Amino acid sequence: MAEVGFARFSAREVAKRIGYSVGTLYNVFGTLDRLLITINTRTFQLWAEYVRQRLETSGADRIQTLVEAYFGFARDNANSWTAIYDHHLPPDVVIPDEQNLQRGALTQIIVDEVAAVLPTQAQSEAPRLARSLIAVVHGHCVFDLNGSFALMNISQPMELALDRVWEALIHAGAAAPSR
Template sequence: MGRRSIHTQEELRELIIAATTSIIDEAGIDGLSAREIAKHIGYSPGTLYNMFENLDDLLLIIEARLLDDLRQQLIEAAQNAPAHERLPRLAATYFEFTQNHPKRWSLLIEHRIPGNHPVPDWYEDKISSLLQPFEDVLDPILDADTSPETRRQHARTIWAGIHGLTSLSTANKLATITNHSGQVLIDDLVMTYLAGLQRSTSHGVSTAPQKEKR
């Protein structure tokens, strides 16, 4: 039976988020339920639905905070670094962060909102914000006349490669296709892409990605 609240609404909300995050870090999302969360905080399961619309709403907030933490670490990783080291540092930070939070990262990859409920705009903004640090570190590498769209496309391509490899690594699926570690593959990806950009720039070749064929 739930106890009478001794917390403010904001305190209770943060208590629920912290308890849910702890459960996920320990056991993943399998078996996660309102009842399990309520048991951890000492309140009734119904208390959760006074604070959040549903369990998906709660999970999205945890994912958003994970993305905020990652973005901040990416920004800090590139600060005061020489231009040629910024992208490798971003990639290494991205990989290390996901390895330090494997179950929360798996939540980010695996969580699907059921039915026809759209993902909130603010959540999509969090995902998009991860691209900005990658765009920023490409500025000193690309030609000065490189268009913003070309820079964004390069950032998307690099991010997608790093994101895919980190996700395979946290899911323990890399071993089925290679003996190399995720960090080695990411280093290879980044250095190869950088070499291609620098070669194209030095030879006066356009660095714009090819347009999609229709």
């Protein structure tokens, strides 16, 4: 996935590279969707670790670190990152609870950091606000990676995303960061 991306991904190629038959892969995973769920869950785990590592050496503005880590992981792992969003599950396929928990670790990091900048009375809104802010950053990141911002002559999409995030956090009661 990391090498060829979602559109060119093939279970047959995976089987060939690891020395298994395609049938063995399907015996282990059941369906192509379940194989893709597992691969994408692994990407979420790597992404969460990437964010944790950046937060360990973060400066005072940990929200900036989150936004930079979002863009950094997406830029460094474009094929894997994009595959998360390009794989659409059929309505009858459910992500296993264990994998949902693993995927949710990334969101929880963001929720915790958002809650940390909010005043006590607003912290209960952190999960909802964090998810909305993820969508804001994600949209900016997609436009960065697909070239849409370049077509609009916007050269600093990460900074724009950070500005939008801080505007929302300040509106929710967070103190503005010192820059």
